[in-house]
Amino acid sequence: MSVGAQIQRLRKQYPESTSAVLPALRLAQEEHGGWLPPEALREVAEALDLTPAHCLSIASFYDQFRLEPMGRTVIEVCTNVSCALSGAQQVVEAFERELGIDAGSTSEDGAFTLGSVECLGGCGWATVVAVDNRHRLRVQAADVPGIVEELRA
Amino acid sequence: MSELVAVTIDDRPVEVPKGTGLVEAAQAAGVEIPVFCYEPRLGPPVGACRMCLIEIEGMPKLQAGCTLTATDGMVIHTAATSAKAAEGQEATLEFILVNHPLDCPVCDKGGECPLQDLAFRYGPGNTRMTLPKLTVDKPIPVSPLIALDRERCILCYRCTRFSEDVAEDGQLIARNRGARTEIATFEDEAYRSPFSGNVIELCPVGALTSTLYRFAARPWDIQNVPTICTACPVGCNVSATIREGKVKRILSRNHPEIDRGWLCDKGRFSYPHLRAEDRITTPLRRGKKGLEEITWDDALDSAEEMLRNAGGAIVTALSGSETTEIAYALGRLLRGGHGAHSAVMPEATSTALEAFHLPLSAIGDAEIIVVVGDDPVVERAPIVDLWIKEARRHGAEIVVCSPAGDLATEPGGAAARCQELATPRDALGKKLRAAERAVLIWSGPGGGGGARLAELAHELGLEEKAGSGAFHLPATANALGAAAAWAASADADEANPEPIELLIVSGDEAAADPSVRALAEEAKRVIVLTMFHELAAGWADLILPSTAALERDGTTMNLEGRVQRLRRAVPPPCPDELAWIAKLAARFDVELASEAPGVFEELAGHLFRDLALDDLGLHAPLPARQTYETPAPSSSLPAASPAASLETEDGALRLQRFRALFSGPAVERVAQLDFQRPDAEVELATAEAERRGITSGDAVFVRSNGTSVELRARVNRKLIEGVARIADEHASDLHAVVEVVKA
Amino acid sequence: MPERPQIVFAGTNGGALTQFEDYAAVGGFAPLRKARSMAPDDVIAELESSGLRGRGGAFFPTGRKWAFVPKPDQLAKPHYLVVNADESEPGTFKDREIMLRVPFRFLEGCLIAAHAISSQHVFVYIRGEYEQEFEVLRESLEAMRKADLLGGVTVVIHRGAGAYICGEETALLESLEGKRGQPRTKPPFPAIAGLYAAPTAVNNVESITTVTSVLELGATEYAKLGVENSTGTRVFSLSGDVVNPGNYELPHGITLRELIYDVGGGVPGGRELKAIIPGGSSTSILTGADIDTPLDFTSLVQAGSSIGSAGVIVIDERCCMVQLGIRVSQFYEHESCGKCTPCRVGTRWLTQILQKIEGGRASQPDLDLLLSVCDRIMGKCLCPLGDSDAIAVLSYVDRFRDEYQAHIDLGRCPFDGESSLEGILAPSAMHESPAHGIARV
């Protein structure tokens, strides 16, 4: 099914179709390899009778929508207080070392994007690392080489 | 009258209607609550900027005054009487100024900037912000008309709210979140909306500025002249900013019943045409070596001679852009002096709608609005489109009966649609009858200048209901006034001279009109009154330079039937029409005043029941409703036969042309408006496009009888089948039936 | 060990009740049948007498909130129940576990609440980062639909997309309407004009799940738990420098000492307890000396803080309080929606001043400025987000003034690079170039 047709289904869930914009953007992002290029915003706009500018305004408000290309695997380390107290910075640095990139950037081969994020709601299981939005709990710096190896495989 | 409540503001008691906003209530008490984001015309308050913090007794926290309404017994303290409120205000100002550059001396807003004023009055005087400010590239173009300086922006969201909630164009947006929020367009594309310029006036700082006005003047060496826009029949109230005898910008001058302070970009930005390169200021006469400049005395001699030689076989083509006075003066000269009663009017007009007079603002309060006619309202009368949008936001039902409307209607089918609506069983007609506030609008050609619509309105009983009414949207600014003045200038029937000895073409619209050009080929001699060389050079025998609306004194009558006063903003570079018409008239023993007030006085007796110019004031009133008179059976109203269905061959489409708002001689002379002109495209119904294997964006040929134009296709889901829709300026010489093929 | 009655997690035995039959076997769906046999007003009355107050942070009585929603004959518009599952308050992770372990009890609560406010439409707004939880809810909802339990009510599980502010109820509604998640000014309140300007109740996941239990136990039984003004149990999220972090359902009124030491196993490595953030990062900090404070609404107010979302963050002696201030302020700066001036500008300014102090570049006036900027934010914003930053930072300076002073006097951080928060990289710092003055802690 085309993105447009899937969005038409989504909008039926809501009393007013504008409510479908978040799910529609999420869908478009998945279809476009993890980010929202201008065409994706145009598609969503077309399907929901909005303007591309409006869709950009929405997308740019939310952290989970990306307006730049991402690596094939996105690694995000929570660095909010509870995780930070439990060694999140060491985890970030371990990923930087293993991946050879600075947090906030994407590896040259496009394989990985590494970043820090605000509280992921797993403070009791620190450090929380989201790999493509799937949470790994109680990650320590020492676990990082293994994780990266697994992800590279 | 709604219930009154008593509130006390800074120890001053005041009574205001219940529900009055505190900002207005304070105003009534003579107290100012300073605001930035608050702007009632943009919809409900948002409480974003926090400039309006006040203390209300009984509430522990400071409140955003702009978001609250007066309730009985409320006791309010602004900064003037509350230390807490003063601290709140100072806090907000300090935060606003934290990232604001100190470039007031080079800012176009300097001297008329609300932020500058408030900082001066309430500000801390010095900054405690010693850390790096947020800095960005500046200024950047938001369009060829508007520059954006993001550093100056205080994120009041007025501009984006206008774009989203008033113009509903969804083009100008806020991007990102928190401190990184910024005003932007999609992919840095131009902000293209008929109303874009309003954001310049809405911006309370120098963040959004006009590229045409940039560095053009400082507020203290300018003068603002109140006048009326003549770019369309709405007649928005405007001020022209003048410096050293030149128009520097056009601002709105809020007439709450007409425009509410909004302007379209055509009205706001086309003033540079006054100084177009091909503007003519000296009369030209065709001689042996083509057109030659001559003196005004020679020009009047020539005109006199041509008039005398024509022996009354004269036809006058009017533009609908003349002031009522000019049209009247021409009528007196030609009809009174020469018996030349034959005129080509820019369009049909009718007085039948006078029974349904309503201020435009009432559209915003309507329950149901039915629009008939081929043309989109925004292309004919843009502000009317804003009023309709407002009505929709308030929950009104809007039904557009047009080839691309909600109720698909064949081109030319408006009259038939009206007849349907008038039948007792028609569902939509029933709703119109039942509604307290129903509005009818005719937007397009045909229909006898509104007579057909008046008939329907009468049938539906709208003249009985104070909130109901009907509007015809003429194609020109003063069609009503010009037609009425011409009619009033003499009392004789029109005769069609054959052959035409002399054709007089008054104004640029008539000069640009192909049918007038065709008439010129028949005429022996042609006099053209125009601003621009190009419009008349090929075919006129005598060209008399004309003045622009901004250079004129006089009146116009807008689509509501309201008479409004034009005031001369700048001196014209050539004699005023009324002055030389009076001189010429004198040569034929016709006595005419040479200034607008004098002419008005005379014509008002015929037309306006002795209305005095002073009665119009700065905000002219709407004349009272007249009783509806059923037209005589022999009236010239065109038959409401279903749209004359053209015999189309298989695969052929009917061409539907429309005159875009951004077109015409003035727009064509302002390069910055080019991006607003209609795209070179042809609109097709989904099915028609599919049949031809065309998708949006494809290059296509549109052909008829040997003419072919290449355009881009755009699929319009709402357009009916069998039609190809093209803006006039791209339809060139195409005939009524075309075929469309993929290029 | 304190007594640990299980209300929210009843019947789980430490596991999860994610199978329809398992949940039915422990008495599931009986409360819903009971509620549906009652008049809506009686359900509301039951809630009022249970003393249940909102678990989302504001502690507003749940029954009273529903009573504010106009009756259908008073306002003929659709009524909406919107459940706040946006859980993003740092230190809080309880709703997540509730949705994972007792999804049916939660969804059952949604239907009971919908009945109470005569709503046919439930929206669960779940934060976008909760993917597994979203899937569990979806499957559970499907099972309930198959079992014909929805009774004509539509339940839509709507995913957010990463914005803390969407936990604020009016921002949530804006976001649910497909807009930028920016708070609305109140009035009008959601009860009157909420989603699509129609009457709406917004409740937290834990509140709604507890509703099921209140119906099951009866208001009187429920109110026996906890303490006056704070009845019932609470799912406390325990995190930070503690041996056994996690969620613990305990009655209101147990002390911090019981939670941290008896349940949580104390501070690791025998280090000294320095500070406690008792209700998520938006609440004022307490010191080690406050360890005997009971965890209930009134006691925490008396201690100068608040129960908030019951996310208890334990901080030991290794942590620099200026760095804590920076990291917390960076969070609010990053999450500020940008609508109102004091929050948008003030949160960023606070971070900058704190960084100057931490960097040893500050002088006495900078500390005064810090406090003054906090004052100028507080009580002036459109929603509580900006206040939260100011409240937190003010409390750090208030309770650990010496440490702030030391940074100024020494011209450097007294922890000399050894603080547990040293070098932490916040997302807000990733966006900013050093030219903007924001670098890593």
Ligand SMILES: Cc1cc2nc3c(=O)[nH]c(=O)nc-3n(C[C@H](O)[C@H](O)[C@H](O)COP(=O)(O)O)c2cc1C
């Ligand atoms: C900045 C901010 C964030 C909030 N985040 C949440 C949240 O993540 N979850 C939640 O339930 N309530 C949150 N709230 C509280 C909600 O606004 C609202 O009070 C709550 O959802 C009501 O539910 P309750 O009465 O059941 O507690 C937040 C409030 C603010 C001001």
Ligand code: SF4
């Ligand atoms: S550009 Fe002007 S109008 Fe728009 S948000 Fe900024 S300050 Fe307000």
Ligand code: FES
């Ligand atoms: S004017 Fe009231 S908040 Fe902006």
